Amino acid sequence: MNLKIAVLPGDGIGPEVVAQAKKALYAIGEVYNHEFVFEEALMGAIAIDKTGNPLPEQTLNLCLNTDAVLFGAIGDPKYDNNPNAKVRPEQGLLRLRKELGLFANIRPIKPYKSLLDASPLKREIIEGADFTIFRELTGGAYFGAKTLNEEGTHASDLCEYSEEEITRIAHLAFKSAQNRRKKLTMVDKANVLETSRLWRKVVQKVSANYPDVALDFLFVDNAAMQIILNPKQFDVILTENLFGDILSDEASVITGSIGLLASASLGEKNALFEPIHGSYPQAKGKNIANPIASILSAAMLLEHFGLFKEANVIYQAVEKAIEYKVVTVDLKSDSKFGTNEVGEFVSNFI
Amino acid sequence: MNLKIAVLPGDGIGPEVVAQAKKALYAIGEVYNHEFVFEEALMGAIAIDKTGNPLPEQTLNLCLNTDAVLFGAIGDPKYDNNPNAKVRPEQGLLRLRKELGLFANIRPIKPYKSLLDASPLKREIIEGADFTIFRELTGGAYFGAKTLNEEGTHASDLCEYSEEEITRIAHLAFKSAQNRRKKLTMVDKANVLETSRLWRKVVQKVSANYPDVALDFLFVDNAAMQIILNPKQFDVILTENLFGDILSDEASVITGSIGLLASASLGEKNALFEPIHGSYPQAKGKNIANPIASILSAAMLLEHFGLFKEANVIYQAVEKAIEYKVVTVDLKSDSKFGTNEVGEFVSNFI
Ligand SMILES: CC(C)[C@H](C(=O)O)[C@@H](O)C(=O)O
Ligand SMILES: CC(C)[C@H](C(=O)O)[C@@H](O)C(=O)O
Numbered sequence: 001m002n003l004k005i006a007v008l009p010g011d012g013i014g015p016e017v018v019a020q021a022k023k024a025l026y027a028i029g030e031v032y033n034h035e036f037v038f039e040e041a042l043m044g045a046i047a048i049d050k051t052g053n054p055l056p057e058q059t060l061n062l063c064l065n066t067d068a069v070l071f072g073a074i075g076d077p078k079y080d081n082n083p084n085a086k087v088r089p090e091q092g093l094l095r096l097r098k099e100l101g102l103f104a105n106i107r108p109i110k111p112y113k114s115l116l117d118a119s120p121l122k123r124e125i126i127e128g129a130d131f132t133i134f135r136e137l138t139g140g141a142y143f144g145a146k147t148l149n150e151e152g153t154h155a156s157d158l159c160e161y162s163e164e165e166i167t168r169i170a171h172l173a174f175k176s177a178q179n180r181r182k183k184l185t186m187v188d189k190a191n192v193l194e195t196s197r198l199w200r201k202v203v204q205k206v207s208a209n210y211p212d213v214a215l216d217f218l219f220v221d222n223a224a225m226q227i228i229l230n231p232k233q234f235d236v237i238l239t240e241n242l243f244g245d246i247l248s249d250e251a252s253v254i255t256g257s258i259g260l261l262a263s264a265s266l267g268e269k270n271a272l273f274e275p276i277h278g279s280y281p282q283a284k285g286k287n288i289a290n291p292i293a294s295i296l297s298a299a300m301l302l303e304h305f306g307l308f309k310e311a312n313v314i315y316q317a318v319e320k321a322i323e324y325k326v327v328t329v330d331l332k333s334d335s336k337f338g339t340n341e342v343g344e345f346v347s348n349f350i
Numbered sequence: 351m352n353l354k355i356a357v358l359p360g361d362g363i364g365p366e367v368v369a370q371a372k373k374a375l376y377a378i379g380e381v382y383n384h385e386f387v388f389e390e391a392l393m394g395a396i397a398i399d400k401t402g403n404p405l406p407e408q409t410l411n412l413c414l415n416t417d418a419v420l421f422g423a424i425g426d427p428k429y430d431n432n433p434n435a436k437v438r439p440e441q442g443l444l445r446l447r448k449e450l451g452l453f454a455n456i457r458p459i460k461p462y463k464s465l466l467d468a469s470p471l472k473r474e475i476i477e478g479a480d481f482t483i484f485r486e487l488t489g490g491a492y493f494g495a496k497t498l499n500e501e502g503t504h505a506s507d508l509c510e511y512s513e514e515e516i517t518r519i520a521h522l523a524f525k526s527a528q529n530r531r532k533k534l535t536m537v538d539k540a541n542v543l544e545t546s547r548l549w550r551k552v553v554q555k556v557s558a559n560y561p562d563v564a565l566d567f568l569f570v571d572n573a574a575m576q577i578i579l580n581p582k583q584f585d586v587i588l589t590e591n592l593f594g595d596i597l598s599d600e601a602s603v604i605t606g607s608i609g610l611l612a613s614a615s616l617g618e619k620n621a622l623f624e625p626i627h628g629s630y631p632q633a634k635g636k637n638i639a640n641p642i643a644s645i646l647s648a649a650m651l652l653e654h655f656g657l658f659k660e661a662n663v664i665y666q667a668v669e670k671a672i673e674y675k676v677v678t679v680d681l682k683s684d685s686k687f688g689t690n691e692v693g694e695f696v697s698n699f700i
Contacts, residue, residue, distance in 0.1 A: 075541065080541060081567065084551075090542060120472055120475045120579055120580075121472070121578070122471070122472060125470045141509060142542055144506070148547075148548065152513075152551070153513040154510070154511070154512045154548075155511055156509060156510040156545060157545050158509075159506060159508075161504070161506075162503060163504070164503075189592070189595075191429075191440040193507045194498055194507050195507050197498075197505065198498065198503075198504075198505035200431070201502070219430075221600075224574065224597070225602055225608060243596075245571045246574045247574070249574055250600065
């Protein structure tokens, strides 16, 4: 297979971890005879520094015209604590999601056997947990109109959803549930929010097409509790943008480290793959960042193009690295291995 | 002291648990020579059933003219799964919060020594955790304009905040931090939301008055993870309405049961005390609901009126109940004790 892949390393630890994902893809290409052509582009704080724009047109054009995007991370503390900054790295990411139409963000959560003790949760709570979060990614308060009055004393964010936006991701989530344990949990705040009531209504309607999938509903406050109390109850979780952001970071504790979680963002035409961790600026350049999430995002990319065998080889390589404790310090505090060594191990295993 | 207390038992397990809180207050009144006059009123689904209104004017008037409100819970599944219901129990609670101006909801989180093993989190993670969440309660997406178009295909919720709304709760939170470990963590999503950027700016401004309190910021997704990874890092958490709703339910897992957590909702003139658990309709009438959260909300009521010694007696009684395992099934699956027995134990201890 021939794939043209846009690579956006971004900020902080982004470049370091993406380098390891590329290494794994190179190895797969060699062994299984695929041609992966990578083209790098600027994005995030680094793009602001160099061009004034967190998503330069050149980067956007590249992404629109490649088969897939391999994304690192964006974000820089110099913008976070400056509420007056007009241009921020996150705007680039949000615009990219919107322009590529990446409406579904898919985040699988499943602890590794050899890491069952790495979680702050008790082993018996997480052993056997295996669920996937479908987070809507191009709607909600992320993209609604924002206002700030002239005096800077009043602000607003509009959360909006349309039936169409809900329907398309609901179908994806139900289809995924059909291939899994056939349970879908819709998470919302329908006792307070109008948008949540629309979600509930539309998802009920879509569910008629999937009579083999059991549908239930949870309020987001309760869901935030249930994910910790009893994560095994979940199979597929479907939710809107902001709730999905919060719940998927929370759910990362089940696996022991957010450095293990990858995600796929899908649209009609485009697809982007990224670790769910952020730019983690404190770790930048220290060779301590966990590359596994980024490597797994490359595996999700392969799956997306039907290369299941190849993806599986990466999953196995990662499992071996974890089993042999070739992991970074987030997983083993006295580890001698760094970002590079873990990436080396994985690509050598392929 | 003379106190006139409005009692709103509400729906589901509300009446059962509030009855135990009243029992505890009666006992305190007897022993310490206070006169607590209780007046009950309708609210929630039961008020809709009887009057068509989840917050009848009579109930509102009573609450406006008493010293404090002791609240149970509201909510009924027959409304939750009906996105077309025009009148819902929650509207009553939201209106009550608004009319009483209860802008600050305070939720203390601290595990009991004898319950350190009841949490899904490992003992070493939660031992020593002790923080308080200050949740803004009368603003944000809960109260902003809501729309649903005629075809029922597009909905919106507006999240709004003003400098004034943020300032008043920020002062309360900083003052609380001064009396604690002098750390305040502001939780927001300032990398995406305009309202969050306003929060950040205003809280930074208010912090100038509290130079002895260390202020830091966390994005809500990260906070949802940190509360589980390392709850000991927190002292006071300050956040907006919806984030506070989600994070405080999540944080309840630290204590082992949401049935242990009480909250105080404060305004300029009025105050309301309630368990943070909801109406838990499945448990209604079975004498299995944990009354401790409601009893502790009564203790918070006493504290609010400066009756610290009396509040302490309740805290001690609850600790004894837990120590002697006179607890409901949420805390000990083979417990022989029910709602009534736990309430009896506590009031007898006073
Ligand atoms: C960086 C930020 C804008 C982003 C989000 O909130 O979507 C991140 O947290 C994520 O989950 O991908
Ligand atoms: C019942 C519901 C409207 C309420 C809220 O979301 O505020 C509840 O969850 C709470 O936390 O008090």
